[in-house]
Amino acid sequence: MAASTAQAHGFELADVQVMTHLQPMTLQIQIRRSNGDDVSLDDCARLSAPMGDAIDNAALPIEAYVLEISSPGIGDQLQTDRDFRTFRSYPIEVIYRDDEGGEQRQQGSLLERTDEHIHLNVRGRIKRISRQAVIAVQLTSPSG
Structure with a gap:
């Protein structure tokens, strides 16, 4: 669901982390541009509402959560x-x-x-x- 939402807006999903030990639970979603260009803060802000809507509409058993959207940066692992x-x-x-x-x-x-x-x-x-x-x-x- 997160991958398809990101893709619909021109991004690829780089990583998803669910931090259940935090109150409220935090969903950290990292994105990158499909064309390889840098991801800006405005890009993250623009994707936040559609991603939040997709999560809310997925009928997941989540009451309250914090959604964080960012791009990979310092401290992040290189994998692909x-x-x-x-x-x-x-x-x-x-x-x-x-x-x-x-x-x-x-x-x-x-x-x-x-x-x-x-x-x-x-x-x-x-x-x-x-x-x-x-x-x-x-x-x-x-x-x-």
């Missing part, structure tokens, strides 16, 4: 090929398992994601991390 193309050269943090199974974190600028590796620039050096070892990749601020 499109995410990795869109955020090329942005600062990221890769969380991965090393050869001994320990969890490691590496920050740098995203260069690319291939079928086998994630390539990032770490202070002028290229670091390759096997995709099989990657737990998560998320956007960070330039200072980390």
